[in-house]
Amino acid sequence: MTTVRFAPSPTGFLHLGSARTALVNWLFARKQGGKMLLRVEDTDKIRSKEEYLEEILEDLKWLGLDWDGELTYQSKRFAVYRQKAEQLLAGGKAYREGDAIIYKVENGRTIEIDDMIHGSIAFSTDEIKDQVMLKSDGSPAYNFCCVVDDAELGITHIIRGDDHISNTPKQVLFYEALGCNPPVFGHMPLMMGADGAKLSKRHGGVSVEEYRKEGFMPEAVVNYLMLLGWSPGDDREILSLSEAVKLFDIKDMSDVQSRFDIQKFTWINAEYIKATDTEQLARLIRSYCSENGMDISSMKEDEFLELVDLYKVRIKTLAEFYPLTESFFTDDFRVDEKGRKKYLDKEGNRENLKVFADRIEEMDDFGHEKIEQVCRDIAEERSLKAAQIIHPTRMAISGQTRGAGLFEMMEVLGKEKVLERMRKAAE
RNA sequence: GGCCCCAUCGUCUAGUCAGGUCCAGGACACCAGAUUCUCAUUCUGGCGACAGGGGUUCGAAUCCCCUUGGGGCUGCCA
Numbered sequence: 377m378t379t380v381r382f383a384p385s386p387t388g389f390l391h392l393g394s395a396r397t398a399l400v401n402w403l404f405a406r407k408q409g410g411k412m413l414l415r416v417e418d419t420d421k422i423r424s425k426e427e428y429l430e431e432i433l434e435d436l437k438w439l440g441l442d443w444d445g446e447l448t449y450q451s452k453r454f455a456v457y458r459q460k461a462e463q464l465l466a467g468g469k470a471y472r473e474g475d476a477i478i479y480k481v482e483n484g485r486t487i488e489i490d491d492m493i494h495g496s497i498a499f500s501t502d503e504i505k506d507q508v509m510l511k512s513d514g515s516p517a518y519n520f521c522c523v524v525d526d527a528e529l530g531i532t533h534i535i536r537g538d539d540h541i542s543n544t545p546k547q548v549l550f551y552e553a554l555g556c557n558p559p560v561f562g563h564m565p566l567m568m569g570a571d572g573a574k575l576s577k578r579h580g581g582v583s584v585e586e587y588r589k590e591g592f593m594p595e596a597v598v599n600y601l602m603l604l605g606w607s608p609g610d611d612r613e614i615l616s617l618s619e620a621v622k623l624f625d626i627k628d629m630s631d632v633q634s635r636f637d638i639q640k641f642t643w644i645n646a647e648y649i650k651a652t653d654t655e656q657l658a659r660l661i662r663s664y665c666s667e668n669g670m671d672i673s674s675m676k677e678d679e680f681l682e683l684v685d686l687y688k689v690r691i692k693t694l695a696e697f698y699p700l701t702e703s704f705f706t707d708d709f710r711v712d713e714k715g716r717k718k719y720l721d722k723e724g725n726r727e728n729l730k731v732f733a734d735r736i737e738e739m740d741d742f743g744h745e746k747i748e749q750v751c752r753d754i755a756e757e758r759s760l761k762a763a764q765i766i767h768p769t770r771m772a773i774s775g776q777t778r779g780a781g782l783f784e785m786m787e788v789l790g791k792e793k794v795l796e797r798m799r800k801a802a803e
Numbered sequence: 804g805g806c807c808c809c810a811u812c813g814u815c816u817a818g819u820c821a822g823g824u825c826c827a828g829g830a831c832a833c834c835a836g837a838u839u840c841u842c843a844u845u846c847u848g849g850c851g852a853c854a855g856g857g858g859u860u861c862g863a864a865u866c867c868c869c870u871u872g873g874g875g876c877u878g879c880c881a
Contacts, residue, residue: 419881473879497808499806499807500806502806504806508879509879510879512879515879517879517880518878518881522881538808538809539874542806542876543881566874574875603815607817611817612829613831631808634815637814637815639831640815640831643831643832644831688844691843763840767841769840770840777841777842778841778842779842779843780843783840
């Protein structure tokens, strides 16, 4: 049975590059009807932290990437690694150096691997130094315990980043020494930062968690990541995990490294926001806001749905919602000074505002269509363009020159608040 | 330095494996226009690439070589 593994090291948050590796492993396993195992590479006891692991698992679930079976912890298997190392020592394939056990690499050989993404890659063992299996402190070296575990777990395909290419011949040597057949390898080109250098903090967020906090949706994260080095073969850009599983073939993956592009990522996120139905989106925005200290509790549910409906085409991330709609939740909203001068410093505009307010006062039905009718009537009576009333009004009720359609905004805000703010601005 | 991976618009890519249908298609971004009460959405149009040089071939983005450029590894990190 096809079995792959994702092997995070719990020494930090889930990096976007690691998430991409997990995603490709997941797509491969699910497409084959196989399994994806999780192995915790926590041999470095000082740097490994339980919180990091929890966070990583949380992120994987959030992304919709599930795994099979129990987790394997390398930290619990030191005795196994020691036993295997001593077995090779007894077989004359290794030697001691202090407390370390080191594998003797035979020169003059060629190790060839048939990589699923790169094709054939050959290495000379002349380039490979003797390999540490057990370090002086008794902990296993990466390439050794990796092989011991992958062999024992029955891993059939190893899909990982290009940065592991040069580890591969060393690992193949260990498979041979242990009397096992190596699995099939597939090395994915790395995802770089916008400038082509390794994706790091100075490029902005590097962890899944950071993008979650910035208001990205899991479907968008996964969608963006899958498009790096792979395409469905047609011109589609928006694909769900389940659609991708059907079309995925690792042989179609590009062997060219790619750059992380926040603009395209953001565009995909906006596409998902627009495609999400309003009730669902409202729930997401509510939980986002409450997790990030934005108080939206003052609004009733049906009004909130209206508001979300008005703004869903105007936000690219969940984080953008509140700053745009602040004036619907508090009287203490920010005011665009330039806009205020432009629209509210003019005597004529304030007079129009006052007339509009007086007429609104008499309204019973405060639906946006009625409000618009009243506004246009006034414009006609006073020989004005509707815009001459609309802009000052938007400024008065929201503090901003930009926003949703004015009449819809007024309806959601409610007659009372609208009048209060218009009167104040008209003074 | 050595070994290894790679090279199509600014970016992600289709096309490369099976050379002709590609004076290279799509998307993001950018620019312009249409719609509109602003912003956004939506719709139209525009800009923009086969790194360079040699081969092979009737014919090369596609095959080969070199150069240049980028990346990775070169830890008793993982």
